[in-house]
Amino acid sequence: MVSQTKPRRIAVLTSGGDAQGMNAAVRAVTRTGVRFGAEVFAIREGFHGLVEGGDHITQLGWDDVGGIQHRGGTVIGTARSALFRERAGLRRAALNLVRVGIDRIVCIGGDGSLAGVDELSQLWSGLLDELVEAGDLARDQADEHPALMVTGIVGSIDNDMVGTDMTIGADSALHRIVEAIDALASTAASHQRSFVVEVMGRHCGYLALAAAIAGGCDYAFIPENPPPDGWEDALCEALEFGRSLGGRSSIVLVAEGARDRQGNPITADMVRDVIAEKRGDDARVTILGHVQRGGAPGAFDRSMATMMGYAAVQELLSAQAHQEGQLIALRHNRVWVGPLMRMVTQNRAIATLVDSGQYDAAMKARGASFTNLHQIQAALAQPKPEESRAQPTRIAILHGGGLAPGMNTAMRAAVRLGHDAGHTMLGVTGGFGGLRTGRVRELTLRDAEGLVGEGGAELGSRRGVVPLDHLYDISREIERYGIDALLVIGGFDAYESVHRLWTERDRYPALRIPMVCLPASIDNNLPATELSIGANTALDLIVESVDRVKQSAMAARRVFVIETMGRNCGYLALMSALATGAEQVYLPEEDLTLDLLNQDVGQINARFAEGRRLFLVVNGEGADPHYTTDVIAQVFEAEGNGVFDVRKVVLGHIQQGGDPTPFDRILATRMAARSIEAIGELFAGKGDEALMIGLQRGDLDATPITRMPELVEWEQRRPKHQWWLGLTRIVRDLVAPPA
DSSP states (O other): OOOTTSOOEEEEEEOSSOOTTHHHHHHHHHHHHHHTTOEEEEETTHHHHHHHOGGGEEEEOGGGGTTOTTOSSOTTOOOOOSGGGSHHHHHHHHHHHHHHTOOEEEEEEOHHHHHHHHHHHHHHHHHHHHHHHTTSSOHHHHHHOOOOEEEEEEBOTTOOOTTOSOOBTHHHHHHHHHHHHHHHHHHHHHHTOEEEEEEOOSSOOHHHHHHHHHHTOSEEEOSSSOOOTTHHHHHHHHHHHHHHTTOSOEEEEEETTOBOTTSOBOOHHHHHHHHHHHHOOOEEEEEOGGGGGOSOOOHHHHHHHHHHHHHHHHHHHTOOTTOOOEEEEEETTEEEEEEHHHHHHHHHHHHHHHHTTOHHHHHHHHOHHHHHHHHHHHHHHSOOOOOOOSSOOEEEEEEESSOOTTHHHHHHHHHHHHHHTTOEEEEETTHHHHHHTTOEEEOOHHHHTTOTTOOSOTTOOOOSOOOGGGHHHHHHHHHHTTOOEEEEEESHHHHHHHHHHHHTTTTOGGGOSOEEEEEBOTTOOOTTOSOOBTHHHHHHHHHHHHHHHHHTTTTSOEEEEEEEOOTTOOHHHHHHHHHHTOSEEEOTTSOOOHHHHHHHHHHHHHHHHTTOOEEEEEEETTSOSSSOHHHHHHHHHHHSTTSSEEEEEEOGGGGGOSOOOHHHHHHHHHHHHHHHHHHHHHHHTTOOOEEEEEEETTEEEEEEGGGHHHHEETTTTEESOOGGGGGHHHHHHTTSOOO
16 A cells, blocks of 8 residues: 555656647646645656656756746657557556656556557556566556556647547637638739648547638538548639638648548649649648647636646546556546546547548547537538528627627637528617617628638627617618518627517517627627627637736736726636636635735735745736725735736737637637527527527527527626636645645
């Protein structure tokens, strides 16, 4: 048995290809281990370091991992090892671990790395017996470590692991790809040129598929679902369709493992040649290569990796001897733990299905979400409108509430997919005020072209809830323009307005039409959805700003108080604190008192006395009406006694600006698709419900607007239940070392 007088020792290693966000996971593993009384060691250079031992295995302290979560790659290094695949190498690895007293490992890597560390765990007792028999290890040493307990976190930009919604690095790699697509689109348009872009993905087409949607590309080739025979003609038809809408460029994405139905590779060069020969276009190839792995991780990868690293250590510390290895995954925005090798085996089976030409089975194995993305991408790339209905249906789109990046993306997708479903799509300029004054026009496919990555709101938006005395005018305009349904994209004001329209439908019969609310708010404070369009973009902008602020503090001892938006919802504040490693965060959902501020002053002084140069505080704008950002900064300044400077940074409306991130573009597109589908279902059933479309536990559900009163705190204008509040413990556990 393990001696209870000795602290448990945990090792962390990164192996295989690097992925943005690995450092955030290393930081979380280290600090969580230290927080709960373990000693944490880094195995440097992956499996190579595990086999070599010695200086490759070093202890990590709390401060050793400070400020690394924003860095790309992995600070502890990664390398493959041919020797680790042999029993002799595994035996050396086991000896190196036991000599240091380590019998718990967190492995961060792809399925090959996770399988490797699990094999070491499975063979552990036999390896130790061999070491004892050879005289390399004393029997009492072996008996102190009867089992090697492992947890695995998937670090892979390909997002190619069964069991987890996202892998560390995939979102940041998608950023790199979409940034390249956006840049290529501008130069391609200048010359009316076509670009064929090759992205990573040997057996998984996620990056190509997601980037095609987020980048508004014309076509995408993925390994799991090769195009039908004669794909050359289908490709050219899709490119011609894009040009028919006024586009001056064409972009085609090719996953590196793309193939045709016979299993023959489809390369970027082949696609370029087809475009040049059949269309006479000036086509160029761009291979992004390892640039997809580079750069700083985005907010999502940092926060996700932190959550996973924290959970991995919790799992290890409670693990029993001979317990099978566990995979730490993300499902529906929450950490999920499952059998590691079962997930690895299922994942490898997909590659086998692809290689053997069983493409339908491969798509099914990828899951419903992947299949849905593929269907949406195909419909967006080349809509094929249904024949006109016997009774044409007219759907009006409008925005409501504050601006949120991704509104244009949602509008574009709704227009394209609405046309595809046979609807007539209308646009309302200026929100509900524009509807009241008849600012309604038909939206063609050409009107929506080029909006996939545009920030702001092309149709315009207005804050405020529809006044009761405006309902007569609104109902009159609905009748005048023959509007059969409303699709409202916006925030809390938009939702409350739709709720008001719905409750007044008996007085105004014209309001008895299907209405759908699509959540778009950087505050992420809307009912019936766990995520709103725009929140991810706002988080990325906050994190990018904080990164720069932290760099400015290197020359002095300084406290920064960063104010984020959010009104009475602390989502942006908490998630940005999680992603940036802030030492403190103040939320509207928690009480902010003078006693707490005094405690924080004590912590600040203690940290600077230890030689620190930076203390970061994130304050949600609605955390307290009295202890504002100005007051907090003044309190810190007054109590600092000249030991440190205090600076406040109010990020303001920069959080609402900028082009939407790939995450928000994909979320907006998926939600728009579900909205059009929901309206179609209501038409088919002759229903006149008002619905809220939302992401709940990974699924896009439709919730009746009649449930809004039971789901929200009206005074605070936020949901009664907010899933992310459970993450506050992680933020607090990782900010300060135990006393």
